Amino acid sequence: MTARHDPRDPLTAEERALAAMLDTPSVGPTADIDARILAAARAATAGPASLPVAPATSVPAAAIDAERRRRHRRPRGVQWTRVGGVAASMVLVLGLGWRLALEAPMQEAAADMAADAEGAEEVVAMVPLQRPVPVQAPPPREVALKPAADAMAAADAMADAPAAAAAVSRKAMATPPPPPAAVESAIVQSAPSPPTAIAMPRTAPALASSPAPPNVSGTGNSARAQATSAGIANDAAKGPRESLDRIEVTGSRMRMADVEIADDARLPIADWFDRIRQRRDAGDLDGARGSLSRFRAQHPRVALPEDLRALDAPPR
Amino acid sequence: MDAAFEPGVGPGVEPAVEPALAPADDALMQAWVGGDASAFETLYGRHRGPLYRFLMRHLRDRAMSDELFQDVWQKVIAAREGWTPDAAFSTWLFRIAHNRLADHWRSRKHRPNAPADADERTAQVPDPSTPERAVSDHEQRVRLQTAIDALPDDQRIVVLLRLEQELSLEAIGEITGAGRETVKSRLRYAMDKLRTRLAE
Numbered sequence: 001m002t003a004r005h006d007p008r009d010p011l012t013a014e015e016r017a018l019a020a021m022l023d024t025p026s027v028g029p030t031a032d033i034d035a036r037i038l039a040a041a042r043a044a045t046a047g048p049a050s051l052p053v054a055p056a057t058s059v060p061a062a063a064i065d066a067e068r069r070r071r072h073r074r075p076r077g078v079q080w081t082r083v084g085g086v087a088a089s090m091v092l093v094l095g096l097g098w099r100l101a102l103e104a105p106m107q108e109a110a111a112d113m114a115a116d117a118e119g120a121e122e123v124v125a126m127v128p129l130q131r132p133v134p135v136q137a138p139p140p141r142e143v144a145l146k147p148a149a150d151a152m153a154a155a156d157a158m159a160d161a162p163a164a165a166a167a168v169s170r171k172a173m174a175t176p177p178p179p180p181a182a183v184e185s186a187i188v189q190s191a192p193s194p195p196t197a198i199a200m201p202r203t204a205p206a207l208a209s210s211p212a213p214p215n216v217s218g219t220g221n222s223a224r225a226q227a228t229s230a231g232i233a234n235d236a237a238k239g240p241r242e243s244l245d246r247i248e249v250t251g252s253r254m255r256m257a258d259v260e261i262a263d264d265a266r267l268p269i270a271d272w273f274d275r276i277r278q279r280r281d282a283g284d285l286d287g288a289r290g291s292l293s294r295f296r297a298q299h300p301r302v303a304l305p306e307d308l309r310a311l312d313a314p315p316r
Numbered sequence: 317m318d319a320a321f322e323p324g325v326g327p328g329v330e331p332a333v334e335p336a337l338a339p340a341d342d343a344l345m346q347a348w349v350g351g352d353a354s355a356f357e358t359l360y361g362r363h364r365g366p367l368y369r370f371l372m373r374h375l376r377d378r379a380m381s382d383e384l385f386q387d388v389w390q391k392v393i394a395a396r397e398g399w400t401p402d403a404a405f406s407t408w409l410f411r412i413a414h415n416r417l418a419d420h421w422r423s424r425k426h427r428p429n430a431p432a433d434a435d436e437r438t439a440q441v442p443d444p445s446t447p448e449r450a451v452s453d454h455e456q457r458v459r460l461q462t463a464i465d466a467l468p469d470d471q472r473i474v475v476l477l478r479l480e481q482e483l484s485l486e487a488i489g490e491i492t493g494a495g496r497e498t499v500k501s502r503l504r505y506a507m508d509k510l511r512t513r514l515a516e
Contacts (some may be wrong), residue, residue, distance in 0.1 A: 008406035009484035018481040019454070021460050027372055028365045029385055039388045041356040044393045045348065076344065 061242055264291045265298060280311060331442060341405035349396050350368055360389070362391040366481055370410065373464070374417055388413045403490060410477060421469070438481055456514065463513035470508035474499055 011019055264275050272295055279288035291314050292304070304312060339347075339355075341362070347355035365386065371381040399408065445456050464472055470492070477488045490497045 007407045007484060009477070009485035009487075011482055014511075015479055019458065019482075021457050022464075022476075022479055028368050029382060033382055034360075034364065036358060037386060037393075039361060040390065041348070041360070041393050042353045043349055044396065045353045045356070069370070085454060107415075256405050 042293070258289055261291045261294045265294055269295075269299065269302060271307065276308055281309075285311075342401040345396070345399060345405050346401070346462070349399065358484075359405065363406060366406075367409060367413060370413060370476060370480060373480070374473070375420070380420075384416050387416055391416075391467065405485065406481065407483070407487045407490050410481065410483070414473060414491050447466070459514055459516075463510045466513070467506050467509060469500045470494070471509075474502040474504040474509070478503055 018199050264272055268273055272291070276291050276295070279291060280287075288311055292308060295302075296304075296312065322454045323496065339358070341359060342364075344355040344359040364385075368381060368385050369386050371388075372378070375381045375384065388409070392409065399405075466476065467475065472490055473492060477483045477491060483491070485496045485503070488494075488503075489496050492499065494502070
């Protein structure tokens with residue numbers, strides 16, 4: 001508000017003439033309005049009693065209300081700012097706690113991996129214990145129906161058998177074992193899973209060429225077990241070369257044999273020979289040949305017993 | 317002071333009071349704030365007529381003028397303790413009225429047309445001298461009111477505050493929120509238009 005001055009200023013002659021024309025002294029509020037306003041003024045002077053005047057709808061009153069709301073809004077804004085800060089802090093703390101909670105199992109997993117790396121053979125050696133040994137009597141029907149082309153493919157695969165077995169052994173010895181979760185998944189996948197992509201090209205033609213092919217595309221374990229047992233039956237009927245071919249074809253069996261062979265390698269030479277004979281006598285020709293191959297690789301200057309030389313006959 | 321209002325007694329005939337002996341608006345306001353109810357009655361009797369006519373001139377509707385008139389005085393009553401004699405009471409009072417009018421027009425979006433009896437209400441003072449003179453004055457009042465109605469809002473309020481309340485340019489500026497030169501310019505334009513319209 002500016003400095004105080006006299007609000008009135010005398011009118012000019014022209015303005016006075018116009019003002020005289022505008023003058024309407026009889027126009028004014030009614031006596032009822034006068035009484036109400038005076039009563040309101042008296043009530044306000046007497047105390048904060050309720051005013052008998054109609055509710056305020058004037059701009060200044062509205063402006064006052066707006067100002068009050070604006071003043072009340074300020075602390076509300078500050079309050080929201082504080083609430084937002086607290087919420088952000090809680091989110092940060094929860095995020096850190098979550099990360100720490102995630103890192104703890106990861107550290108445990110890393111420790112387990114380190115421990116597993118030290119005792120990798122023990123972890124791998126437990127794999128075949130979770131898997132039943134598919135040793136069954138050979139069904140003569142499949143042996144009779146197996147075509148000659150399958151025999152040729154088996155012969156080709158048998159030529160690669162020693163190198164593949166050696167490669168698998170080196171891999172098992174050199175590469176560190178996967179983390180526990182990976183090992184478990186490998187176990188779960190290796191036991192009931194279908195043949196791997198590497199084995200598929202060799203098994204698919206052989207099985208497809210047979211007059212009564214098993215349901216290879218099916219996901220059931222029974223079909224897979226049937227195929228495996230059929231392969232073992234063929235091995236027993238056809239001799240060592242085709243049995244070696246089966247070792248390569250089924251990745252899970254190669255893995256089991258590799259594990260068992262690694263277990264055999266710990267034995268003394270005489271016990272190793274006995275283990276090979278036990279495998280052979282039990283019908284596990286795959287394991288016997290694999291163990292013998294491992295023995296020859298590990299002890300190339302040791303002469304084989306007579307009964308085991310036939311098992312180690314080179315492929316034609 | 318209006319003849320129909322008697323301070324201390326209520327609506328009635330105002331007793332004759334010498335202007336020199338009459339207390340100033342500021343003194344009355346301070347006395348009322350201090351608890352003297354009769355001071356407000358005097359203050360109210362002094363400004364009720366001009367304020368009501370000011371509203372009536374803008375609104376041209378008695379019911380609406382009554383409503384806004386009460387609103388303005390209620391604001392005066394509610395804000396009495398915050399009042400300071402920095403400005404004249406009349407300036408403060410008409411600023412409240414001006415804001416209330418602005419709010420009223422803002423809510424209505426536009427100014428309504430003049431009521432049917434607007435001309436009659438603006439020409440209620442007959443001249444008893446001669447019938448010809450009365451007719452002439454009546455025509456002049458109608459012309460003047462029509463010319464005022466045709467003014468822009470900012471010019472109309474300036475000319476009415478000047479002609480009816482005899483307020484200075486500074487006081488009108490305080491009421492309308494405009495600068496002195498702006499008020500002076502608006503008043504000059506308004507007077508030119510009124511002069512031209514009445515000369516037709």
